[in-house]
Structures are given as structure tokens and as C-alpha cells.
Amino acid sequence: MPIVQIDLLEGRTLDQKRLLVEKVTQAITESTGAPPESISIIIRDMLKENYAKAGKLASDK
Amino acid sequence: MPIVQIDLLEGRTLDQKRLLVEKVTQAITESTGAPPESISIIIRDMLKENYAKAGKLASDK
Amino acid sequence: MPIVQIDLLEGRTLDQKRLLVEKVTQAITESTGAPPESISIIIRDMLKENYAKAGKLASDK
Amino acid sequence: MPIVQIDLLEGRTLDQKRLLVEKVTQAITESTGAPPESISIIIRDMLKENYAKAGKLASDK
Amino acid sequence: MPIVQIDLLEGRTLDQKRLLVEKVTQAITESTGAPPESISIIIRDMLKENYAKAGKLASDK
Amino acid sequence: MPIVQIDLLEGRTLDQKRLLVEKVTQAITESTGAPPESISIIIRDMLKENYAKAGKLASDK
Numbered sequence: 001m002p003i004v005q006i007d008l009l010e011g012r013t014l015d016q017k018r019l020l021v022e023k024v025t026q027a028i029t030e031s032t033g034a035p036p037e038s039i040s041i042i043i044r045d046m047l048k049e050n051y052a053k054a055g056k057l058a059s060d061k
Numbered sequence: 062m063p064i065v066q067i068d069l070l071e072g073r074t075l076d077q078k079r080l081l082v083e084k085v086t087q088a089i090t091e092s093t094g095a096p097p098e099s100i101s102i103i104i105r106d107m108l109k110e111n112y113a114k115a116g117k118l119a120s121d122k
Numbered sequence: 123m124p125i126v127q128i129d130l131l132e133g134r135t136l137d138q139k140r141l142l143v144e145k146v147t148q149a150i151t152e153s154t155g156a157p158p159e160s161i162s163i164i165i166r167d168m169l170k171e172n173y174a175k176a177g178k179l180a181s182d183k
Numbered sequence: 184m185p186i187v188q189i190d191l192l193e194g195r196t197l198d199q200k201r202l203l204v205e206k207v208t209q210a211i212t213e214s215t216g217a218p219p220e221s222i223s224i225i226i227r228d229m230l231k232e233n234y235a236k237a238g239k240l241a242s243d244k
Numbered sequence: 245m246p247i248v249q250i251d252l253l254e255g256r257t258l259d260q261k262r263l264l265v266e267k268v269t270q271a272i273t274e275s276t277g278a279p280p281e282s283i284s285i286i287i288r289d290m291l292k293e294n295y296a297k298a299g300k301l302a303s304d305k
Numbered sequence: 306m307p308i309v310q311i312d313l314l315e316g317r318t319l320d321q322k323r324l325l326v327e328k329v330t331q332a333i334t335e336s337t338g339a340p341p342e343s344i345s346i347i348i349r350d351m352l353k354e355n356y357a358k359a360g361k362l363a364s365d366k
Contacts (some may be wrong), residue, residue, distance in 0.1 A: 031329075105227075213263070
């Protein structure tokens with residue numbers, strides 16, 4: 001049942017994404033007891049121009 | 062006022078999306094009484110490499 | 123696989139929520155072909171003071 | 184700490200996005216006291232075929 | 245059309261929320277040209293135990 | 306920069322949440338290289354009546 005949404009800057013490789021979902025699923029199972037098959041993860045790649053911190057776009061830093 | 066976000070794997074046709082928003086809007090109106098013009102729907106198409114279940118990417122299944 | 127998030131003003135009854143998830147699941151299956159067991163729905167009840175349109179809180183209308 | 188997600192129809196220029204994140208960050212700081220460096224903003228550009236109101240896709244209007 | 249979701253730590257007063265939605269709506273209109281009546285804002289109050297940075301819950305800081 | 310939103314059924318203890326954010330942060334750092342202090346996690350506790358799978362509320366199962 002846990003549904004996870006991860007927004008991160010674009011550029012991660014397929015292998016990094018494989019490792020990401022494997023490790024995050026394991027982390028959730030170990031800490032909450034939720035079985036792996038109940039865990040859904042959505043990854044959202046963001047353009048640098050679509051993320052801002054302290055009022056500045058990441059593409060302008 | 063109901064705001065709906067639907068994340069689903071990419072690949073649906075324009076006609077499927079037309080039917081999706083028409084039917085989901087109708088479903089919400091019929092069940093909650095919210096008028097159709099108050100219902101907003103956001104569809105997010107996902108790459109298979111950006112969705113995982115049980116620690117595995119959909120693109121690896 | 124479709125993951126649906128529905129934000130709506132608090133106050134719906136349990137029966138309305140039953141009907142909502144039943145009808146929305148059916149709407150998604152009929153329009154996209156996604157099997158019902160693959161569809162997850164999250165309902166988020168909102169206080170009127172936590173929703174605004176045109177710069178005004180719903181609780182002030 | 185405030186995390187802001189803004190979904191809007193695609194087509195805004197980079198300058199509009201610069202102004203958007205600058206002004207929204209300022210608005211949040213002035214109204215809640217949250218320091219600018221604690222405010223994250225995610226912008227999501229939407230295709231017109233991925234947004235619907237009253238059961239109709241924006242691309243069909 | 246812009247849909248805004250703002251997650252922030254609980255504890256803001258009703259007046260702060262009034263000012264928040266008024267100023268954020270104005271900021272979006274001024275920067276993107278979207279008319280105020282097209283802008284929806286969802287505020288989500290978070291318990292300190294439900295927000296973490298650098299692996300630590302805000303309630304433990 | 307990675308922003309994580311985790312929706313899960315209510316009932317987890319504070320200690321489980323501590324372990325959850327610690328392990329998920331570590332998992333993201335190890336797989337993507339993002340430094341821990343750049344990772345924000347939002348946990349959203351859900352009532353069973355607000356989550357559905359295959360058209361059925363979790364509270365009805």
C-alpha cells in the first residue's frame with residue numbers, strides 16, 4: 001500500500017533508478033513492515049528550469 | 062473543487078484520455094454531488110522506467 | 123498501475139467514498155483497459171480553510 | 184520547509200518561470216515567515232491533452 | 245488552470261493562510277498571466293513527525 | 306533536492322517513522338549520490354477509509 005513519489009533532477013541513469021527503487025522499497029519494508037509487493041514508487045525527472053530553492057531556478061545556479 | 066491527479070503508464074491514445082476524463086468526472090459527480098465544472102483532472106504519463114512495484118522497474122518486467 | 127489522488131472538501135460520508143472509489147475505478151478500467159486490481163486511489167479530505175480559489179479561502183466564501 | 188508543487192499548462196518562458204518562483208517564494212515568506220532558503224518549488228508543465236475541466240480535455244477546447 | 249499544492253508545517257493561523265493564498269495567487273497571475281479565478285491552491289498542514297530533512301524528523305530537531 | 310512523498314496507512318509509531326526517513330534517505334543517497342541534507346521527505350498518514358484498491362476501500366476489507 002505505501003505509495004511513494006520521488007521528484008528529482010533529471011539525469012539519473014537507468015541503473016541508478018534500478019538501485020533507487022530497490023533500496024527505497026527495502027528501506028520501507030524494513031522500517032514499516034509493509035511487504036515489498038505492496039509498495040509502488042513513482043519517479044519524476046525534473047528539468048533544472050522546473051525546480052527552485054530560495055526563489056532561484058536550479059538552471060540559474 | 063475536487064482535484065484529481067492520475068499517474069499512469071504512457072501510451073494511452075488521445076481518445077482514451079478523452080473517455081478517461083469524461084467518465085472519471087461523471088463518476089465523481091454521481092458519487093459526491095460535486096458539479097462537473099468544479100472538477101479538475103491532471104493526467105501524468107509515466108515512462109516505464111519511472112514506475113516500480115515490489116522494488117522492480119516496470120521497464121524491467 | 124494507475125495511481126489516483128483525489129483532493130476534495132471534507133464532509134463526504136463513508137458511503138459516498140465507497141461509491142466514489144467504485145465508480146472511479148470502473149471509469150478508469152473502461153477507458154484505459156487497466157484492470158481494477160491495478161488501480162490505487164488516495165482520497166484526501168480538505169478543511170475549507172485549506173483550499174482556495176481566486177485567492178480566497180473556501181472557508182471565507 | 185514549505186514544499187510547493189505548481190502544475191500549469193506548458194508554454195511558459197524561462198523568464199516567466201524565473202519571475203514565478205521569485206514572486207511565489209516572496210509571497211510565502213511574507214505571509215508565513217518561512218525563510219526563502221527553506222522554500223522548494225516544483226513546476227510541472229502539462230500538455231493540454233493532460234488537463235481536463237468539467238470532463239473536457241483542454242486540448243479539445 | 246494552475247493548481248498549487250503547498251505542504252508546510254502545521255501551526256499557521258487562519259489569517260496567515262488568508263494572506264498566503266492571496267499573495268501566492270497574485271504572484272502567479274503577475275508572473276504567468278493566469279487569471280486569479282483559474283488558480284486553485286491546496287494547503288496541507290504537516291505534523292512535525294511527518295516531515296524529515298537529511299534523514300531526521302522535524303519533531304526530533 | 307530529491308523531494309519524497311510517502312502515503313501510507315495510519316498507525317505507524319514514531320520510532321517506525323524515524324527509521325523510515327533515516328533508511329529512505331540513506332537509500333536515495335547511496336543510489337543517486339544526492340547528499341542527505343538535500344533530501345526532503347513528507348509522510349502522509351491515511352485513514353483506511355481514504356485508500357482503495359480494485360474499487361474497494363481498505364476499511365471495508
